[in-house]
Amino acid sequence: xxxxxxxxxxxxxxxxxxxxxxxxxxxxxxxxxxxxxxxxxxxxxxxxxxxxxxxxxxxxxxxxxxxxxxxxxxxxxxxxxxxxxxxxxxxxxxxxxxxxxxxx
Numbered sequence: 001x002x003x004x005x006x007x008x009x010x011x012x013x014x015x016x017x018x019x020x021x022x023x024x025x026x027x028x029x030x031x032x033x034x035x036x037x038x039x040x041x042x043x044x045x046x047x048x049x050x051x052x053x054x055x056x057x058x059x060x061x062x063x064x065x066x067x068x069x070x071x072x073x074x075x076x077x078x079x080x081x082x083x084x085x086x087x088x089x090x091x092x093x094x095x096x097x098x099x100x101x102x103x104x
Contacts, residue, residue, distance in 0.1 A: 018045040020072070022057025029062030039070050046071075 020041060028034040045053045055067050058077030067075060 017052040017054060020053065020055040022077075025055050025057045025063055025067070025077070026059070027063075029060065029066040035066065035070065038067070038072070042070055042072055
């Protein structure tokens with residue numbers, strides 16, 4: 001397994017999310033070291049209250065099935081849906097916060 005960032009914390013405290021990086025996810029179905037590390041990180045994240053776990057970069061059925069077997073509740077990647085432009089029928093939405101912007 002090549003060195004990679006495997007866990008990213010987004011937000012803080014309750015409601016934060018933890019993301020399993022594509023560097024861990026790619027080939028997890030055929031690599032027992034990746035499976036062991038993934039299992040440990042999923043256990044860690046589940047035991048931290050108020051977090052959401054997302055596996056990033058799922059590209060094969062094998063990766064998806066392995067993540068399901070490890071108990072990963074959320075995922076994203078080309079297998080699930082390829083990036084696309086927003087349909088023209090979707091109206092722009094304003095996002096409020098520290099810096100307001102329009103999302104198109």
